[in-house]
Amino acid sequence: MRKRIVAGNWKMNKTAEEALTLVSEIDNMVKDEVNSDVTVLVAPPFPFLQSVGKLLQGNDKMHLAAQNVSEHDSGAYTGEVSAAMLKSVGVEYVIIGHSERRLYHHEDAQTLYKKMKATIANGMKPIFCCGESLEERDADRHFDFVGKQLHDSLSYLSNEEFDQVVIAYEPIWAIGTGRTASSQQAQEMHEYIREQISRMFDAEAAYNTSILYGGSCNPGNAKELFSQADVDGGLIGGASLKSRDFTDVIKSI
Numbered sequence: 718m719r720k721r722i723v724a725g726n727w728k729m730n731k732t733a734e735e736a737l738t739l740v741s742e743i744d745n746m747v748k749d750e751v752n753s754d755v756t757v758l759v760a761p762p763f764p765f766l767q768s769v770g771k772l773l774q775g776n777d778k779m780h781l782a783a784q785n786v787s788e789h790d791s792g793a794y795t796g797e798v799s800a801a802m803l804k805s806v807g808v809e810y811v812i813i814g815h816s817e818r819r820l821y822h823h824e825d826a827q828t829l830y831k832k833m834k835a836t837i838a839n840g841m842k843p844i845f846c847c848g849e850s851l852e853e854r855d856a857d858r859h860f861d862f863v864g865k866q867l868h869d870s871l872s873y874l875s876n877e878e879f880d881q882v883v884i885a886y887e888p889i890w891a892i893g894t895g896r897t898a899s900s901q902q903a904q905e906m907h908e909y910i911r912e913q914i915s916r917m918f919d920a921e922a923a924y925n926t927s928i929l930y931g932g933s934c935n936p937g938n939a940k941e942l943f944s945q946a947d948v949d950g951g952l953i954g955g956a957s958l959k960s961r962d963f964t965d966v967i968k969s970i
C-alpha cells in the first residue's frame with residue numbers, strides 16, 4: 718500500500734539556527750496535532766542536513782530528505798555531495814530532477830537516471846520530479862511531455878529499484894507562482910503517471926507508488942488537492958518555510 722507523504726523543500730533558504738528552529742517547531746506541532754499516518758519529510762540545504770538529522774533521530778513521523786545528490790560515487794568533483802555522504806548523515810529521501818535543477822544546472826534525463834541509481838544503491842529513496850512548462854500545457858502536449866520525462870529517466874530501472882521511487886508531479890507554471898493546478902488537472906496527470914508506471918513496470922508498482930503534487934500548494938488548497946484519488950501527498954516549497962503553514966498542509970491529508 719502506498720504511503721501518504723508531505724515533503725518540505727526548503728530550497729536555498731534559512732541559516733543554521735533558523736533551520737533548527739523551524740524543524741523543532743514543525744516537530745512539536747506534528748506531535749501535538751497530526752494523528753494520521755502521514756510521512757513528513759524536510760529537505761534542508763546540505764550544510765544543515767546533519768544537525769537537522771540529529772534532531773530527527775528516532776522520530777518515526779518525520780524524516781530527512783536532501784535536495785540533490787551527485788551521480789558520481791566519489792573523487793574529483795568539487796562542490797558535489799555523494800549519495801554515500803547523504804546516507805551517512807541520516808538522509809532517507811533525495812529529491813531528484815526538480816525543475817530548478819533541470820533549468821539552472823542543465824540536468825538531463827541520463828544524469829537524473831544516474832542520480833536515481835546512486836540514491837537507490839545507497840539505500841535511500843528518490844523523489845523523482847516531473848512536470849511541464851506553460852508552453853507545453855498550452856500546446857496540449859503536457860501528457861506526452863511528462864510521459865517522456867518518466868520514460869527517459871525511469872524505464873531503465875529494475876522493478877526492485879523502482880519500488881523505492883516516489884514521484885512528484887510539479888507543473889513548472891505552478892511552482893512558486895501562486896498559481897496552482899486545479900484538483901482536476903492534478904488528478905488527471907497523476908492518473909496518467911500511474912498508467913505509465915504500469916506500462917513501464919507493472920500494475921502492482923503503479924498501485925504502490927506514491928505520487929505527490931507540487932506547485933503553490935498551501936493550507937488553502939491542500940485539502941482539495943489531497944482528496945483526489947491519485948494524489949498521495951505533496952512536495953511543498955514556499956509553504957514549508959513556516960511551521961504553521963507546513964503543519965496545516967500536513968493536517969490537510
Ligand code: PEP
Pocket residue numbers: 726887891892893894895931932933934952953954955956
Ligand atoms: C517546489 O519547488 O517543489 C514547490 C512546489 O514550490 P512552491 O510550493 O513554492 O510552488
